[in-house]
Amino acid sequence: MAENGKNLDISPILEPMTINRLEIKNRIAMAPMNCNYTDPEHYMSRQQMAYYGARAKGGTGLIITEAQAVSEHPVADTYRKYNNPYLTSYKYLPTQSNFVEHVHSFGAKIFAQLFTGPGRQGSNDLGAADIVSASPIPWEQFPDKMINGAGYKHLKAAARLAGYHGEVPHPSEYEAFIKFIQGIPYLHACGATPREITKQEIRALVKDMGKGARIAKMAGYDGIEVHACHGYLVHTFLLERSNERKDEYGGGFENRIRFMLELIRSARKAVGPDYPVGVRFSASDDLPGGYAPDVAAKIAKRCAEEGADYISLSDGSYEAMSDFLPNQEGQVVDKAAIVKAAVKIPVICPSVHDPQNVVDVLRNNKADMVQQGRQQICDPDWVNKVINRQFDDIIKCTRCNRGCIFRFIAMLPVRCIRNPRTGQEEFIEEYMKRPILPIKQKVWQEAHDLTEENPSEIWEYTEQEFKEAVEL
Ligand SMILES: Cc1cc2nc3c(=O)[nH]c(=O)nc-3n(C[C@H](O)[C@H](O)[C@H](O)COP(=O)(O)O)c2cc1C
Structure with a gap:
């Protein structure tokens, strides 16, 4: 960054924004990232509370949670099934609500990302059902699109982490490399042919999306996000490459986006018009039979027409890991600009880590908000450091993928090689100790609207008691 950001005008980052009726205090979101911290029974863990709490404490305006399962239907439950938080049943409400309160107490807004399953990128290991997809077409590795930034040496290290002790072929020996990947059982069934998902199963998932959205709203999340990227089930419907269906979910553009629009509709129906969805x-699927950013713009337009309140972009899939986990700063910015030009609702651009670049994206109107993934894993205090102009103190993510994605693939809790505190937040008092907040005034207001009682009359503590409670 020029002159260590001495003259950088950071005001575009700090400008509040509105999604639906929700005000968010600044333009930085934490991108959804599954970090393998979830309790084995799918409840949010103490570590998750502390980890997300740390990012909220660090000034991040909007936190979008990792993918959370909305369905326990066997076709959805093939995602190394022990690691996602669940929003599939009311039994998760108390823990989820406590988790949301924790994040709120540090001043961030939080959306839940809702997931209908990994499709053909799932795994039938660990007792899960067989994998399904739009059509019975396996996913492949494309040698030019493999994960980058780490090198062969680190791939070998990752394989060891994943419990594999044999020879690791170089990716240039493609056949041998694929065989090696397939030899690691839970590595997302690369090359295995999925079964075509039935219409009945699609309907079950659409219904479960609504239920998941309702549970998320009840838990206090400020909004929800339908997950339709990265080569997972919904994404496979969008592509000509992976969708050869003959029914109303395959064929032309409108048919291929049908499932996605049905999920948005179902969520909206469950949460009402005033709640962010x-x-x-x-932003692209840059492989044969994929789609370019101008098609992403068309998809965004249709989502907006369906009632989506914002578009959150990512890129690529497991077949194009180098797009999914960009090795270049700003790799998705121009694609985001194409999408943004097509819609009036806010567009969130991923993978911009440098303060100067974030300002440029916002000032040049290429996106309304920036979401950071690995940079937030690396430094929870990015926003506060920018606010305090401590640009040199930002712990910079090197996009090496070693502590985060490689450990994630190996089913280990995510860490960061640049920040030893990452992944250990539950043992750091400042992230567990929370400012005590009263239950939401909004809830009382709603009760008031419904019962015509005066909320101040049902308030149970005196002002003094209240003040003492909220002081740390
Ligand atoms: C460990 C890890 C887990 C991820 N899990 C999710 C996820 O649950 N949902 C999702 O939409 N994206 C997921 N992503 C992708 C990120 O949201 C983000 O798009 C990607 O890391 C690129 O942004 P970055 O360069 O700022 O890291 C994950 C990324 C990482 C590193």
Whole structure:
């Protein structure tokens, strides 16, 4: 960054924004990232509370949670099934609500990302059902699109982490490399042919999306996001490459986006008009039979017409890991600008880590908000450091993928090689100790509207008691 950001005008980052009726205090979101911290029974863990709490404490305006399962239908439950938080049943409400309160107490807004399953990128290991997809077409590795930034040496290290002790072929020996990947059981069934998902199963998932959205709203999340990117089930419907269906979910553009729109509709129906509902999809799928950013713009337009309140962009899929996890700063910015030009609702651009670049994206109107993934893993205090102009103190993510994605793939809790505190937040008092907040005034207001009682009359503590409670 020029002159260590001495003259950088950071005001575009700090400008509040509105999604639906929700005000967000600044333009930085934490991108959804599954970090393998979830309790084995799918409840939010103490570590998750502390980890997300740390990012909220660090000034991040909007936190979007990792993918949370909305369905326990066997076709959805093939995602290394022990790691996602669940919003599939009311039994998760108390823990989810406590988790949301924790994040709120540090001043951030929080959306839940809702997931209908990994499709053909799932795994039938660990007792899960067989994998399904739009059509019975396996996913492949494309040698030019493999994960980058780490090198062969680190791939070998990652394989060891994943419990594999044999020879690791170089990716240039493609056949041998694929065989090696397939030899690691839970590595997302690369090359295995999925079964075509039935219409009945699609309907079950659409219904479960609504239920998940309702549970998220009840838990206190400020909004929800439908997950439709990265080569998972919904994404496979969008592509000509992976969708050869003959029914109303395959064929032309309108048919291929039908499932995605049905999910948005179902979520909206469950949460009502005043509650933020967004959708995340890849800004491109840069492989044969994929789609270019101008098609992403068309998808965004249709989502907006369906009632989505914002578009959160990502890129690529497991077949194009180098797009999914960009190795270049700003790799998705121009694609985001194409999408933004097509819609009036806010567009969130991923993978911009440098303060100067974030300002440029916002000032040049290429996106309304920036979401950071690995940079937030690396430094929870990015926003506060920018506010305090401590640009040199930002712990910069090197996009090496070693502590985060490689450990994630190996089913280990995510860490960061640049920040030893990452992944250990539950042992750091400042992230567990929370400012005590009263239950939401809004809830009382709603009760008041419904019962015509005066909220001040049902308030149970005196002003003094209240003040003492909220002081740390
Ligand atoms: C460990 C890890 C887990 C991720 N999990 C999710 C997820 O649950 N949902 C999702 O939409 N994206 C997921 N992503 C993708 C990120 O949201 C983000 O788009 C990607 O890391 C690129 O942004 P970055 O360069 O700022 O990291 C994950 C990324 C990482 C590193």
